[in-house]
Amino acid sequence: MxxxxxxxxxxxxxxxxxxFHIVTSGGRSIPAHSRVLASASPVLEKxxxxxxxxxxxxxxxxxxxxxxxxxxxxxxxxxAGESCQPLEAVxxxxxxxxxxxxxxxxxxxxxLKRRCETEICGQVVPDDAVDVMKLARLCDAPRxxxxxxxxxAKDFANVQxxxxxxxxxxxxxxxxxxxxxxxxxxxxxxxxxRRERVDQEVFMQLSEAMECLEHICTEGCTVxxxxxxxxxxxxxxxxxxxxxxxxxxxxxxxxxTCGKKLAGGGGCIQCKRMWQLFRLHSSLCDRASCKVPxxxxxxxxxPEEGKMKGNEATWRLLVKKVTVARVMxxxxxxxxxxxxxxxxxxxxxRN
Numbered sequence: 432m433x434x435x436x437x438x439x440x441x442x443x444x445x446x447x448x449x450x451f452h453i454v455t456s457g458g459r460s461i462p463a464h465s466r467v468l469a470s471a472s473p474v475l476e477k478x479x480x481x482x483x484x485x486x487x488x489x490x491x492x493x494x495x496x497x498x499x500x501x502x503x504x505x506x507x508x509x510x511a512g513e514s515c516q517p518l519e520a521v522x523x524x525x526x527x528x529x530x531x532x533x534x535x536x537x538x539x540x541x542x543l544k545r546r547c548e549t550e551i552c553g554q555v556v557p558d559d560a561v562d563v564m565k566l567a568r569l570c571d572a573p574r575x576x577x578x579x580x581x582x583x584a585k586d587f588a589n590v591q592x593x594x595x596x597x598x599x600x601x602x603x604x605x606x607x608x609x610x611x612x613x614x615x616x617x618x619x620x621x622x623x624x625r626r627e628r629v630d631q632e633v634f635m636q637l638s639e640a641m642e643c644l645e646h647i648c649t650e651g652c653t654v655x656x657x658x659x660x661x662x663x664x665x666x667x668x669x670x671x672x673x674x675x676x677x678x679x680x681x682x683x684x685x686x687x688t689c690g691k692k693l694a695g696g697g698g699c700i701q702c703k704r705m706w707q708l709f710r711l712h713s714s715l716c717d718r719a720s721c722k723v724p725x726x727x728x729x730x731x732x733x734p735e736e737g738k739m740k741g742n743e744a745t746w747r748l749l750v751k752k753v754t755v756a757r758v759m760x761x762x763x764x765x766x767x768x769x770x771x772x773x774x775x776x777x778x779x780x781r782n
Contacts (some may be wrong), residue, residue, distance in 0.1 A: 451479065452491040453506065455499040460491070463506060468492075471509040472538040494534070501530035513542050524550035529566060536570040544572070552578040557586040561595030565606070584614045634756035636675070641712055641753070643676040647683065648723045682708070714750045715757075 449462030469476035475492065482490040494502050504523040508515055508531070524531065524547065532547035534540075548567075552575055555563055564579035566572075583590045590596050599607050686705040713729030721727070 454493045456495040474538040497530040501527035505534045548575045557589040634752045638756040
């Protein structure tokens, strides 16, 4: 049976009331209660029933392969249940988190296994990421496995110098291939996200250009449209997007005076760009009467041009993307209740 351990050292329960013993790898015996063990783990319940059928006295269950202190902490979790104090749980996880994960998996204690996964996820470092990854696969811990993959991909240079990675390269080519594939897919996702961000910025710029074009042709701005009083400047309204508006003013002035201007822009790149902006505005505009030049003309000619050139689907996709960008921009520009309250307070103080 081994040398009985002092129950007071473990702070678990009274030895006199215990009807079972847990024997560790070092030969130490820890008193326990069969009802507590059976209610906590279906595996321990079957082992206890099997021991009871033998009819022996001094029933014992052996838990080997882990240090004695890990077994003690494991029993503490079983007795405390999910209501275990956070500070005690964190301290136990820091010392024996891996062993507790193995025990919770072996004895099918799901709540403890989830807690072990959560705690170990925060402790994974590049030096032991591969070892923990192999353990996570053996213990069917997908969340921990994904966390290890993330650590490996983030700092692969240090992982390559670890003993665990050298072992995988020699004896586990399947895991090595899985890691490399994950890193390749991760890099592909990053490249795709970067492309999407760039595209989104372009759509936002086009959306802002449409707003400035309407602003120039309706309210007016500097020398390209009507305005009241002195022309506005960088520090004076009505234009709040001066850079975009200034670039559009340059294009409009060039478009009005260019000698190469033909339908569709002809051979002039700047006129062609302005022509496309007019066409994009016409696709987005829903007004019956619009002051933007060529708006009505494009609305009439656009269906025929799309059929002739075969690019109607591509143009509709562009219009859709710019429309979404305009909606997102308007949502970002909306003031929150806190901002409205602060603005109201500033108004009250001034008046």
